[in-house]
Amino acid sequence: MVRSDQQAGEDNPYLRDPPTEFDPLESLAEGKAREQVAQLREAIRHHDRRYYVESDPIIADRTYDALFSRLVALEDTFDLSHPDSPTRSVGGEPIEGFETVEHVAPMLSIDQSGEETDVREFDERVRRELRESGYDDVSYVCEPKFDGVSMEFVYEDGRLERAVTRGDGREGDDVTRNARTIGSVPQQLHGDYPDFLAVRGEVYMPKDAFQSHNRERIERGEEPFANPRNATAGTIRQLDPSIVADRPLEVFYFDVLEASDLEDSHHAELERFPEWGLRVTDHVEIAADEKNSPVTAIDAAIDYRDRMLEARDDLDYEIDGTVVKVDDREAREELGRTARHDRYAFAYKFPPRAEVTPIADIAVQIGRTGRVTPVALLEPVDVGGVTVSRASLHNPEEMAEKNVDVGDTVRVQRAGDVIPYVEAVVEKDSENEPDSHYELPDNCPVCDSAIERDGPMAFCTGGLACDAQLRRSIEYYASDDGLDLEGLGEQSVRQLVEAELVESIADLYDLERETLTDLEGWGETSAENLLAELEASREPPLADFLSALGIPHVGPATAREVAREFGSFEALRAVATTDPERLEDVDDVGETVAAHVHEFFASEANAAAVDDVLEHVSPQAVDTDAGDELEGLTFVFTGSLEDTTRGEAQETVEAHGANATGSVSGNTDYLVVGSNPGRTKRDDADENDVPTLEEAEFRELLADRGIDLE
Known part of the structure; x- marks a missing residue:
């Protein structure tokens, strides 16, 4: 355990009324320098906690800056740098990539709804199951549902060992070096902390800081971020920690994932967090049954949600609802969890925000599968602190139902507070007919292929011959659901297509180091890494290859079932083109999926593109005669x-x-x-x-x- 702040203050001159005049570095002996470094690190951590966690700084910013600058100078002059030093918050050299690591405990999602009846059903289930285990009363902890990026922070002996993104809930990316640059992430805990502690926190960008940062990006000629959550997610996964250090990120901590010494209740844990240097929101409340009153804990939780809905615009961080959690730790264990979420918690979501603005124009966006999505180009409008300049119109049938046209004034909502869409027409443009609505063009604006309707949807018939579908198909081919080709993201794919180096998926396998290094931003290392990834992908598992092709409705799970059923790509292709009804015998494949698989393989453009890929790639067959050597294990x-x-x-x-x-x-x-x-x-x-x-x-x-x- 560490000393208390009071004990530390007795012999540390930099904690209270610190001096800012220092002896010249050249006059210091190494022993004295080491002592001063230790005192400054302790003091800066203390002042960080007072500033970030307690919101009660006791020194001026310029005094803090003077202490920090002195520590930097001492570490540089006497070669005393250390991974735990507060000076590491300024970033460091770029890193090659992120290691994937497993969480110490699952980071599950939360069951959620925006309906009060669902929240009350959650309460009824909790009470019913806990009564069977001998619990008479239930208390809930109510917290804001932060709209940021959830992460795991692991401390051993009080020292930050690693910070990991949520990922798939079981494992995520190790972003420790980036997390160390965030001021509200303590490198060393304070007080009487557990020997081992893994906590869950939400990294976010404050609203005012987000607007300032976006303004700076626009002034530099860069694309602004769509919303604070996107800004946070894009920042925390930067490969250069110095970029993260320059961006205004903060953290709230809200749960213990695992600890060597657990409290009896969640509320007690949250009360300990500030003592350890972990920042928590001020908006945490206990909801309990009132004695001799009909008001129950869930009534209080619902009231808390309604009050937070009224207060959300006054907060300097985005929230999209509130979270109700059973307080008692043992009761939580009794309730258990499903494969996807903990059964002791429920998120009561807010309704989406809505604003009104005119439509300046309507554009057509072509997706990976050829789906045509009309997009409203809006007069910029502020929706929940985010400037929205475009919104989805979903599909032509919905446009007709809503009677939407260019010039109309519409109400814009953000689904889940993230994706903007047009909810309804508020006022028709005076130059439009009362019943007029936008009609899609007959041909794809990208490849000029015919656009055909399929029920409420519309699709470009160009297939992989359409550049828009090509780009997105390559991105999907390289994605986690495809062949997981690191180095082929949206930006690099667009660059390769625009440079006319790639006109099909097959062209990826003809790329050469010299042509890649001629592109802006590509060096020898990035080029060699991409070529190595492509070389390693030439003999993929059949299921991975099927998923990578981007066949509509055929994701990784369905692809595995299809691969096990047919064994080889040739066998599947023959059935898909000649006997599509046979596909419906496969688990996870119904009439709709079978039809999409048939249409994909029956398309001449797709067939040619797939044949080109098969000249470079040999999908590995699956033994369809499943053995029983491990049956029952x-x-x-x-x-x-x-x-x-x-x-x-x-x-x-x-x-x-x-x-x-x-x-x-x-x-x-x-x-x-x-x-x-x-x-x-x-x-x-x-x-x-x-x-x-x-x-x-x-x-x-x-x-x-x-x-x-x-």
Whole structure:
């Protein structure tokens, strides 16, 4: 444990009324310099906590700056830099990429609704299940639902060890170096903190800081961010920590994921957070049943939500609802969780904001699958603190129903406080007929192919011959749901297409280092990395390849089912073109999905594009005669495997009759442990007496049953 601030203040001259005149550096002995560095680090952490957590600074900004500058000078002169030093908040050298790590505990989503009846049903279920476990009363903690980026912060012996994005809830990106640049992220905890502490926090950009930052971007000729959440998400995943340090991010902490010493209640944990240096919102309330009154805890929680709805515009951070959480820790454990969310919490969402503005023009946007989406170009309007200049009109049928046309004044909403869309026409333009509405063009504005209607939707028939569909298809081909080709994002794909280096997915495999390095922003390393990614993708698993093609309604899960059913790409293609009804025999494939698969393969443009890709790529066949060598066994994987991916290992055991699940339980037979494993699964394995296998032992188990893990 660390000393209290009062104890520290007795011998640290920089905590209260600190001097700002210092002895010359050249006159300091190294021992004295080390002592002063330790005192300055302790003092700056203290002043950071007073400023960011307690909102009660005790020194002026210029005094703080003088202390900080002295610490920088001492560390540079005497070579005393340290990863935990507050000076690391200024950033550092760019990094190559982010490591994916497993969370110490699952970061699940929250069940949510904007309907009061759903909130009351949540309360009824909680009370019913807890009564069966012997609980008579229920208390809730009510908190704002922050609209930022959720992250895990792990502290060991009070020191920040890592900060990880939520990712898929099980694992995320290690962005520790970026998190260290955020002023409200303490590098070292204060007070009587647990030896091990993993907390969940929300990184966000304050509203006023967001507007100032956007104004600066516009003045520099850069594209402004759409909203504070997008600005935050784009910032926290920057590869250059110095960029993150220059952007105004903050953090609120709101939950304990795991700790060596847990409090009995959530509210008690939140009360301890500021003592440790972790910043919490002032808007936390307890909702409890009132004795001798019909007012219940959920009544108080609903009232809290209504009051926060009224107060939201006065807050300097975005919220899109409130969260109701069972307070008692043991009661939470009794309620448990589903695969997607904790059953002890519920988010009561706010209705979307709405504003009124005229439509200056209507443009047509072509999606990856050819879907045509009309987009209203608006006279800029402020919607919930965000300047909106365009909004979706969804599809031609909805435009007709709403009677929308250029010049009309419309009400704009933000679905989920993120995606703007036109809700309704408030006033028709005087030059428009009362019943006039915008009509889509007959031909695609990008490739001039015919636009055809399909029920309420419209689609460009150009397929992969359409540049708009091509760009998005390449982006999807390279995405996490495709072949996961690092280095091929929206910006790089657009650059390759505009430079006419890529006119089809197949052209990716003809790229050369010299042509890439001639592009702006591309160096030897980035070019070599992309070419290596492409080379490694030439023999993808069949399911990954099918998903990467971007066939409508065929995502990773459906692609795996189709791959297991047909075994090879050739077999699937033959069935899809000649006997599409046979596709409906596959789990996860119904009449609609089968029709889309048939249409994709029947298209001459798509067929030609796929043939071109197959000249470079050989999808690996799947053994459709699923073996039973592992029948009845259940495997769970944690960490990274050396010569294969976890997904491929899961597919292998499933192909031979086993189950592969995401969490350890009493039904698990083996936990396979790779490098950098998560702590939670190993602890669960110990609790349930589940045997653990190192990768070599796992391979040996498979080999004993005649199974080769490639």
